[in-house]
Amino acid sequence: MTVDADALARVLATVDLRVGFARRVPISSGELLPMMPDAMTLVYVAEGGVAGHPPLQAGCRLDVDRSSQEVSVDAGAPRDLLVSGDAFLTRGGSPFALEADGDTTLIVLDIELADAASPLLALLPDLVTVTGFDALEPAAATLAAGMGLVDPTQFPLRRTDPVICKLMATTVFLSVIRAWAENGCAPAGWLRTSSDPFLDRVIDAIHDEPGRDWTVERLASVGAMSRSTFAERFRSAIGRSPAEYVTEVRVDQAKRMLDAGRSVSDISRALGYASDEGFSRAFRRRTGMTPSSWRLAHRTPVSA
Incomplete structure (x- = not known):
């Protein structure tokens, strides 16, 4: 494969x-x-x-x-x-x-x-x-x-x-x-988060544009489903709500942006947060650390 x-x-x-x-x-x-x-x-x-x-x-x-x-x-x-x-x-x-x-x-x-x-x-x-x-x-x-x-x-x-x-x-x-x-050991379909192609389309869209204003209605339209059907199928397949998953993807992207040296303000704007404080709260709820503290803890030491 x-x-x-x-x-x-x-x-x-x-x-x-x-x-x-x-x-x-x-x-x-x-x-x-x-x-x-x-x-x-x-x-x-x-x-x-x-x-x-x-x-x-x-x-x-x-x-x-x-x-x-x-x-x-x-x-x-x-x-x-x-x-x-x-x-x-x-x-x-x-x-x-x-x-x-x-x-x-x-x-x-x-x-x-x-x-x-x-x-x-x-x-x-x-x-x-x-x-x-x-x-x-x-x-x-x-x-x-x-x-x-x-x-x-x-x-x-x-x-x-x-x-x-x-x-x-x-x-x-x-x-x-x-x-x-x-090298070919992963089973067929290994990287698919779900077995539902409509949900996979939604997941791909979130990862492609994590900073977009992803409301449940907008995500449901990407998956060609009603709001209620989409919310139920998403939680059943992924194990968390669409909003929780969007936050998860954004925070994971924020970690990579912090590693790249981008500022907290730049990251919060790029990921669709209305304020630096809102971004920092979301980041801390998920990681237990502020963005600045996470950057410091994960900074690669420089050899003398």
Whole structure:
């Protein structure tokens, strides 16, 4: 399956991690490492190999020719053993554990999204496996391999910065999803927020013009529905009201605009708010922070 690059970028741009804590976990041959139940976890195999309990055979296998960089997909191939350079993501919906095949080192990232209603949660399967992640996303794999708590006795000058850790975890997390989706493992229709083409038309319109004055009547007309029918179908399919969804899209766009250095006044006007105060209230209700505070917390540190 070919994934719409713009649609994929739009979904990934909505992701904001609240937690991105990484652990470097060595496990001996035959040792079991349980995954946390009801928690999203990303694992990168730095050395050795692991098998899943239950087996990892379900899912999509990417075979990467490292010399030609060609990728082939075998959706039904039994591949329970993951080896150095492979990665996988579990949403923690059921009990799961890893068994080491020889002495193994894993980078384990505990993932928590800042927005519990993120569209990504509804789109992801329970298990995302990317074989050959180091060949598909070499920069992100190198970053993953260097993550994890550092022994302070060996590196006394090294300090753990939570902002930097979150940025690193976000990069690896998004790279795993992108590699999985762009190389043919995402199921057909994966990026559609709903199975209703009329609602999809409305959703696309909101994302294309987040600053437009989107009343329920105007959105209903885009979807060729009556106001009452549209409001009911939208909430049933998306899980929130049209107004809540518009605010969600606007705030996600505002984050990108803040990252780009645009002023609060410029952003509030571009996104259709009558005042800076109205924009700031909407942003704070959704993120728990003012726009200025969010910009400061997410500012990328500059190396000396």
